[in-house]
Amino acid sequence: MNILLIYPEFPDTFWSFKHALKFIRKKASFPPLGLLTVAAMLPSEWSKRLIDVNVTKLTDDDLLWADYAFISGMVVQRTSAKHIIGRCSKAGVKVVAGGPLFTSEHEQFENVDHFVLNEAELTLSPFLEDLNNNCAKRVYISSNFADIQKTPTPLWELADLNQYASMSIQYSRGCPYHCEFCNVTSLFGRRTRTKTVEQIIAELDSFYNRGWRGPVFFVDDNLLGNKKTLKNELLPALIKWQGEHVPITFNTEISINIADDESLMQMMSEAGFITVFIGIETPDTDSLAECNKKQNKNRNLLEDVRRIQRAGLQVQAGFIVGFDSDTPSIFQRQIDFIQNSGIVSAMIGLLQAPTGTRLYERLMQEGRLLGQMSGDNVDGTTNIIPKMDIDTFREGYKKILKHIYTPKNHYQRIKTLFREYKTPKIKAQITFNDILALFRAIYYLGILGNERFHFWKLLLWTSFHHRELLPLSITLAVYGYHFRKVSKLHVL
Template sequence: MKKKLLLINPAQSKKPNLANLITIPSSSLGYLAALTPPGWDIKIMDENIENLTFEEADLVAITTYTCNAPRAYEVSEIYRRKGIKTVIGGVHVSMLPDEAAQYVDTVVIGEAESVWGTVLKDFEKNEMKKRYTSELISLENQVYPRTDLYSWKYKLFTVETSRGCPNDCEFCTVGLFNGHKYRQRPVEDVLDELEKLPRKFFMFSDNNILGHGKKAEERAIRLFKGMVDRGIKKRWGCYVGVDFANNPEVLKYAKKAGCSSVFIGFESLNEESLKEIQKTRNLKIGVNHYKDVVQKIHDNGIGLIIGSFVMGNDNDYPDIFQRTTDFILESKIDTAQLSILNPFPGTRLFKRLEKEGRLLCKKYPHDWQYLDFTKVLYKPKNMTPDQLREGVAQVYRDTSSRLISLKRAITSYKDTKDLLGAIIAYFGNRSSGDLWRKVSGAVELEN
């Protein structure tokens, strides 16, 4: 009789939150499912799209990020009371394994793939350890996620072509978790996976599809050309930096390969803030040339530009909100994602703010749920928490009303002739603005 394995992605909460705006599967759970030997009956459950029924299992593995950590611990404790062993992994618990160990049987630190087989063997021998520390794996001959186990409710699937980041930004956990060595999958391997992907829409989940350096950019172009040559007819999006528009060949072949949206990290319109968060690519392009970046991407027919902005850096003053509003409307980016700077555990930002006595959160793990980019969880340097929260809300009000969203969508269609992109932009603006107003209120921190 096969043993039953539940792979669970807990929700941040049952209340509306930005994570539910576009729900995508947890690729880490898909990879673990692919690495699980045949003697297991596997089920992937995502609380963001379905209720957990806490069904019987032999082993439960849970993935975490910071804002769902309290719920992950709660889920683990429910199963443990039923006598079922639990394993937990992910970025958050890799930063705080001692915290996680209070609520689970086993903690996996780092990328779980390299130790997953050992975890299962030890479980079968009833010798599962309290902690496993993984090594960074080569992405050569990487298994494909078990997409057959994903729910039909997901709007998008994801494909990963690289991991790691050589940069060391103060606020970021990518290098801490995935390492500072930039690792890439072979292009042919990625193309093979894309041919098998059972969806017409997907997202490259890499932090930057162009990677780092000229060779990585050339690899991205080979990938795009390979998609064209193999006749892979899918629409897709990706995360990019502001240098995405530097090379006309990148834009040309990305569009030919089916690129219909880019999530681009403008980060800030304040050059002092860009220096603060060490965004050298953005500084090299220059804030004054951001509009040119948007124009070049639209000129190549890529119809959905999602601009990302982080608010609340130490060099931000209240005028940053109006400047951001003006840029969003004047640059013709199709939709914007505004995030309040969040101090994640393990980062230098968290340690600095803690040392300076500026953190507003004091009760952990309870308060981790608030790190969802919509809450002010520290004392800003040049404005009050209320000014920061209300400033971001005002940008959303000024850029996502029904009339303004419609005007922006019409402009997008005129510029790119991408009707689907314009429709997505309209509903994206309306949804993100409405949801922000629901979730971004002041937090009653339990100090």
């Protein structure tokens, strides 16, 4: 059996980093972790080939070779997924689809032969058994949650690691919080399930032994979901692993209450974590209450961010406008918070209602839904009817983007970050591509770019005050270049 594992293309989004990747000669940010994990669950005697459309083309010869095409993706990859499925159908290749996109919207894909939905650890095996017995059904679902301590190590040998800016690894699934707009709990539950330390070390070794020395992204929706195992098991094991290898750096997603535990933040820094993404959403307490963001309420969010940065963890963050509680003042309040916090990578989106969320159900009952969400957090679209006047809403959103992504304000946030930021204990390894990126940044930003005055001013300031952060200043400058490109493409 010849199995073609196909990963759809990401559009030009905030997190695609397409405009930044060219500086380091990479084609995609992350490999398709889910598909590579599914590949490890397929019979070992089957022939497998990965086509990540983000790094290579899907050819007619690939389709001619394949008996089945396994496709997975997220909502933001919907358009590419439909195109790929159409090509497979035309070529007579049967399609098996799974992952968040199809779990949420499988009824929208009529040309898919088999849906293996929810968690593959539960639904893939029954499908494979039925396929072997020539009685495979169209849809396989499960309301249970998998024991991920039985999840195999992804088949990294199928991927060309040189094409990616970062590797991916997953320690846990699920989140203890239940934010109204978030579909994580509907997909993975509120009980945080974790892999064993042995699994994580084996996964790290699997791509480290293939020569990987770059960053690694822990894709957990909230790494702090099970604080006990994180602090007592995972972090000590990572600290030990780092001491036995050429150190590499980690980043992840986590909740704001990490700021409450100084020893935990220190352990994360010692383990190699240098960046954390936090869903701050809004400085407005009424909107936090509205969306059930309990973990962010009754806190000094600005001071929390600074405390995390002082621990050597750069904070990236997501923000949302469009809650029912929002008034026109929210736009300036978001701008002020972002600028004062020194959050350089600030993702601002209009409120959207994903399928399966409590927000989706509530707005459906209120008759305020406008179809499917795009899955892109910063494309200026929404699938809800806001309570705020729509023109005020859209103009206010544009105001935020125009302000925070302009070179002057972007570079100012880098300086604000550096005034608080503690240099990480483990630093990223400097590679040949990093050196090339420096020269490209000088050429595109320091010579050709409209921001060249701010670029050189930042480098000069950093050289005098925080010389050890010069590589990071270049990276964040390139991020700003990407953010401006994306915001102009979609909104401005």
